[in-house]
Amino acid sequence: MFTLQHQSTKSQARAGIFKTAHGGVPTPFFLPIATRGAVKGLTMAEVKNLGASIILSNTYHLWLKPGVEIIRAAGGLHKFMGWPGPILTDSGGFQVFSLSKYRKVTDSGVEFKSPSNGATHHLTPKLALQIQADLGSDIVMVLDECVASDAGKDVAKEAVARTTLWAREQAEVWPKIKKSGQQLFGIVQGSVYKDLRLQSAAEISSLPFDGIAIGGLAVGEEAKEMYKVLDYTVPVLPPDKLHYLMGVGYPENILEAVKRGIDCFDCVIPTREARHGRVYVWNRKVVGDFKKPNLVFDGKKKFYSTLYLKSAAWAKDNNLIDDQCACPACSNHKATRSYLRHLFASEEVLAERLASLHNLYFYLELMRVIRQSIVGGII
Structure with a gap:
């Protein structure tokens, strides 16, 4: 749950607190990336001592290795990796859609072959939620369809329609799947097309999500194009919900996005660089x-x-x-x-x-x- 504490009078920037089952997080905030249950090269104690309040792990990778059963038997993802604070898990959609040669997308979900052993998997919207619920995530992300920045408008339009279809399905089944304190975020798509972004924002915002993410940016477009998308997308998002910009970015990108009303970010840049x-x-x-x-x-x-x-x-x-x-x-x-x-x-x-x-x-x-x-x- 997001609580606004201060709204800037100079920009759309805002400061608040986001409450989760594992504690509150001051906003704006950044999520260090623990894709496979570890921030590369660092212990969780070190990450916490750096000042991190919340981290991100990836459903796709943890589902394939070591598997949900092993993590669940360990007492959930928090205990498995030794992290005491909140955890956000990405649905794995971005990783699956990056396997362009090895996946097939339908309205029922995504069928793909594991790049490690060739095994075939079928990730459905409902399964994406079930995996994250079983992991014990504090913030669960819906399965959505992300397209490249150079995708044509017809491709982006189809992805928006499917993202909304899946979002409605997931919003409906979520109350039966979620565990105590877990929160579900919807994701806005639409590439760089204003009408599609506004359509997606309206459709996703109409559903009972606990927060709203903007996906499909920082995937090859120039920074000025990303800012342009934020300029017309963020103002139509529910002001009482957390605004999450996925996969961003460099320090200047974060500052500019905060000025446009974004509350949280994740990116591999600090550790990868x-x-x-x-x-x-x-x-x-x-x-x-x-x-x-x-x-x-x-x-x-x-x-x-x-x-x-x-x-x-x-x-x-x-x-x-x-x-x-x-x-x-x-x-x-x-x-x-x-x-x-x-x-x-x-x-x-x-x-x-x-x-x-x-x-x-x-x-x-x-x-x-x-x-x-x-x-x-x-x-």
Whole structure:
């Protein structure tokens, strides 16, 4: 359940609290990705200590391996992976639809072949909910049909119709499937077509969902196109429901989406980029001192930089990744840019761990700073 606490007068940005069976989460928030029940390279204790309140796991992957039965026997996904807070599970639809050569879509669901062993599976809207309910998810996502950004309008129109068909079916069966405290989110589709987006938003918003997600963005379109879609889609969503932008994004994408009324985000970028040697550092001259209440954070200038630490340019740079950062890599390990460059060059696993700790902390701090800026009347 979403409760609005502060509405910006300068933009559509808003701050609130989202209550779940495993605790409340201040909004806006970011969900670290634990696709297969783990945030790559990190323990759940580390993720929690970075400041994460909620994480995302993927139904498709957990269904295929290790299987729902094993997780259920362990006492549910929270106990299985040792995470005490809320968990959102994606329905797996995006992953299934990415298997373009190995899947067949009908109104009854998606039939696909497992890329690992070739076994045939049939994921129906009802089964997608049942799996997530059995996992013990706090937030369950409906099965929807996602299309590529370059899909033609006829393809996008068909996907919207099927997404609505499935959404209605899932909304109807959900009361019989859900376990205590679980919440169900609908998903708006429509690619980059305004009439389809507005149609989908109206149809999904008319159903008794606990939150509304916007899917099918950050799938190849330019950022300005994504912002354009948000400009006309978010205003027609129910204001009393959480607004979730799926799969987004880079820091500037998150800031711009918050200004348009989005409350939560998930993305692999902070950990994926970390594994490839890219770390994020604040431009302190732009964002100011986070400890001061008169924080300056308007997003008009580039508020962060990306350092590619695999480059030889950092070989003799003995500065910390960010000398004002409180993440474990900077404050505890005192990891310098030179040291990280050496670890990456030596293919040491520690390089990916330290970079992941830093980037996830950056993203979680980004959300805290954005919330502070909303409440402080800055954005």
